[in-house]
Amino acid sequence: MPVIDVVNLSKSFGKLVVLSDVNLAVEEGESLVILGGSGTGKTVLLRCIMGLLTPDAGHVALEGKVIQGMARDELFEARKQIGMCFQMAALFDSMSVEENVGFALRRHTTMTKGEIADRVEECLNLVGLKGTQNLRPAQLSGGMKRRVGFARAIALKPKILLFDEPTTGLDPVMTDVIGRIIMDLKEGLGVTSITITHDLKSAFEIADRIALLFRGRCLAVQKPEDFRKNPDPVIQQFLRGEADGPFLQDPPPPPMHARKRPSSEAKP
Numbered sequence: 001m002p003v004i005d006v007v008n009l010s011k012s013f014g015k016l017v018v019l020s021d022v023n024l025a026v027e028e029g030e031s032l033v034i035l036g037g038s039g040t041g042k043t044v045l046l047r048c049i050m051g052l053l054t055p056d057a058g059h060v061a062l063e064g065k066v067i068q069g070m071a072r073d074e075l076f077e078a079r080k081q082i083g084m085c086f087q088m089a090a091l092f093d094s095m096s097v098e099e100n101v102g103f104a105l106r107r108h109t110t111m112t113k114g115e116i117a118d119r120v121e122e123c124l125n126l127v128g129l130k131g132t133q134n135l136r137p138a139q140l141s142g143g144m145k146r147r148v149g150f151a152r153a154i155a156l157k158p159k160i161l162l163f164d165e166p167t168t169g170l171d172p173v174m175t176d177v178i179g180r181i182i183m184d185l186k187e188g189l190g191v192t193s194i195t196i197t198h199d200l201k202s203a204f205e206i207a208d209r210i211a212l213l214f215r216g217r218c219l220a221v222q223k224p225e226d227f228r229k230n231p232d233p234v235i236q237q238f239l240r241g242e243a244d245g246p247f248l249q250d251p252p253p254p255p256m257h258a259r260k261r262p263s264s265e266a267k268p
């Protein structure tokens with residue numbers, strides 16, 4: 001049984017069809033990476049998986065339990081299995097690192113202060129941020145903030161981790177560090193994960209399988225080596241990162257040097 005099962009999922013906002021009959025099954029311990037252009041519905045998909053958005057059709061099952069239609073308490077319990085690593089970390093600025101990482105532990109467990117402090121320390125060590133408990137988010141670099149976000153996401157020992165663009169805005173070295181931490185969390189904690197990223201290098205490093213979301217559908221869900229060789233022109237254009245091709249609905253005009261000079265601009 002897949003840990004995350006997305007079945008015939010569709011979601012529109014008014015006339016805007018974002019997801020159309022999406023199917024994805026993520027097995028226990030698997031790392032699935034979802035690629036896709038900006039605005040293709042990757043975050044909407046994660047929000048449906050968390051039960052934060054209700055699909056128009058289809059459903060999401062977590063460990064065999066369909067979350068749509070669950071009572072509030074049941075959904076709340078189901079969500080505890082998920083650690084969400086938000087885009088740009090989304091830390092509470094008024095709280096220290098320790099308070100941020102321990103937030104869910106204080107709220108959802110009966111752990112003592114000492115037990116929470118130990119767990120926070122353990123989580124910070126796992127993301128390479130030993131001894132940062134007393135810092136405030138304003139004192140952290142972008143990469144450190146993401147890692148605090150990871151530590152917060154793993155605090156409750158979730159079975160599932162969802163990463164929404166964990167490397168956006170980071171330099172290539174920090175992007176690599178974040179990729180390695182995601183792999184370490186997968187290996188060390190045995191979590192099942194979905195990562196949304198625009199960074200192809202880390203996608204190929206951390207993925208057991210890669211999916212490309214295109215015009216509301218999953219175009220491919222394949223092992224990295226098969227995905228790279230997939231002859232679909234959309235996939236190949238995405239991998240090459242070129243403007244010309246079927247990927248964009250409104251392709252940009254050709255570059256200036258390739259454009260024919262209008263006759264009014266013609267030299268005498």
Ligand SMILES: Nc1ncnc2c1ncn2[C@@H]1O[C@H](COP(=O)(O)OP(=O)(O)OP(=O)(O)O)[C@@H](O)[C@H]1O
Binds near residue numbers: 036044
């Ligand atoms: N709550 C909402 N109400 C209306 N439209 C929404 C809502 N949430 C998302 N959308 C629209 O759905 C589309 C997909 O958004 P989404 O954030 O999932 O894109 P994305 O693939 O994550 O993009 P990016 O890579 O740029 O973050 C966008 O056109 C967005 O404006």
